[in-house]
Amino acid sequence: EPEVTQTPSHQVTQMGQEVILRCVPISNHLYFYWYRQILGQKVEFLVSFYNNEISEKSEIFDDQFSVERPDGSNFTLKIRSTKLEDSAMYFCASSEEWSGTLDFGDGTRLSIL
């Protein structure tokens, strides 16, 4: 069964550095998303992406963040100048349509030191 894959599973970075989180969505899906989950807290929407552009972004998704689909398979989240509070689990998801039925990856645990 096709699945969303995320790499790396765990990323440790010094504060102020840039990180790129990578995702390979399911191949026939058209809609892509990033969510994050700070330990013990709610799942928070970051951004959705369709047709090579951002469809919606939350207040969290400020100028520090960017997304890109550099080729036909990858979908990346870049965080510039990381802060301690960026430490969280970041989940990539994809879907065939705007239906709420999302397929999630297993997440990347980002630890900022």
Place this chain on the structure above:
Amino acid sequence: GNSVTQMEGPVTLSEEAFLTINCTYTATGYPSLFWYVQYPGEGLQLLLKATKADDKGSNKGFEATYRKETTSFHLEKGSVQVSDSAVYFCALLDMDSNYQLIWGAGTKLIIKP
């Protein structure tokens, strides 16, 4: 704005007990409703969904009925197993915000043998 409220956890039950996890929502219109599950160390998986009032979603012995009159979507299972131990998230599809998922805080379920 739209929101989802879940009962706080953790919920601890013995194997074969009856499970209810409460979820209520606030929304304009009639959004689609979802239960997602997160097993330890894994990503989020869709458990079940309902797209209109009085619909019942079901999967793996779990059920939830979309109740418009009480704005609820409670998750139930007649006989839980140790393998059901996970965090359960209720969510709604926010059609006012370009079809974002709005998440509840999650309810941790612990099943003891």
